[in-house]
Amino acid sequence: MPEVAVLILSALLFSLGGYGAMARKNPLQMFMAIEMMWNAVNLVFIYFARQFGDVGGQIFVFVVVTVAAAEVAIGLGTVVLAFRGRERLDLDELDSLKG
Amino acid sequence: MIALISYLAGLAALGFGVAVVATRRSVHTAVSLIGNILALAVLFLTYQAQFMAFVEVAVYAGAILILFLFVIALLAAGKEEERDEYGPELAGQVAGAVGAAALTAAALLLALRVHAPRAAAALAHLPKGYGTVQQVGAGLFGSYLLPFELTAPVLLAAIVGVVILARPQRGGGEERA
DSSP states (O other): OOHHHHHHHHHHHHHHHHHHHHHOOSHHHHHHHHHHHHHHHHHHHHHHHHHTTOTHHHHHHHHHHHHHHHHHHHHHHHHHHHHTTOSSOOGGGOOTTOO | OHHHHHHHHHHHHHHHHHHHHHOSSHHHHHHHHHHHHHHHHHHHHHTTOHHHHHHIIIIIIIIIHHHHHHHIIIIITTTOOOOOOSOTTHHHHHHHHHHHHHHHHHHHHHHHHHTHHHHHHHHHTOOTTTTOHHHHHHHHTTTTHHHHHHHHHHHHHHHHHHHHHHSOOSSSSOOOO
């Protein structure tokens, strides 16, 4: 693919993920949209790593995947804690901090 | 041939990406995300990132998405209504997302433009065996040893955090939301 197409694809995936993260009401689906944002960034890293012939970009992807795995473990643990015993899987239910 | 494959993979990634934000049921979202990740792994392969393509499939499509599916089975079963999630303000939201995409693409293209000469020079002298597992491994245990080692405390912190989260509450009566 021409480089413009790769960058536009990545930007589209990133923005789609951002849109999903903001518009979704289901916490799990919001989380999955965020995962897509991580992956859009990974694509740019991999692409630029080859453009510059520098393997460092690929190693950054390794670090990003590790952080994403840690984030998912903690995040899903929190979601399970917050929504266990609730009737609906809806982020609007979490209003106990509301003044 | 490789160009054709990368185009197809890119289109598939985009299609599954739309499905990730458009599907109503969590299971469908998870399956779309798996498709998105597999398509991206193919793209990684066409950019000579063999090891990272494997990591993407094994860690993302394997471990992370299975975790998601477990939590969906635990939480979402029977609780999801077929409701119209996005509501009437959809047009404005889509416009915002398209604007964000345009801005992100512009920033990336600017970065590419600024570094174009360096990239052209580097591409012309792409090291022999670039992107092989050997080369990535040599990088991981060579000049990038510190970030590689730092992933260990990150994972340890995640493990400790999850164990603390999952521990039964002491003291009773305390509500955690």
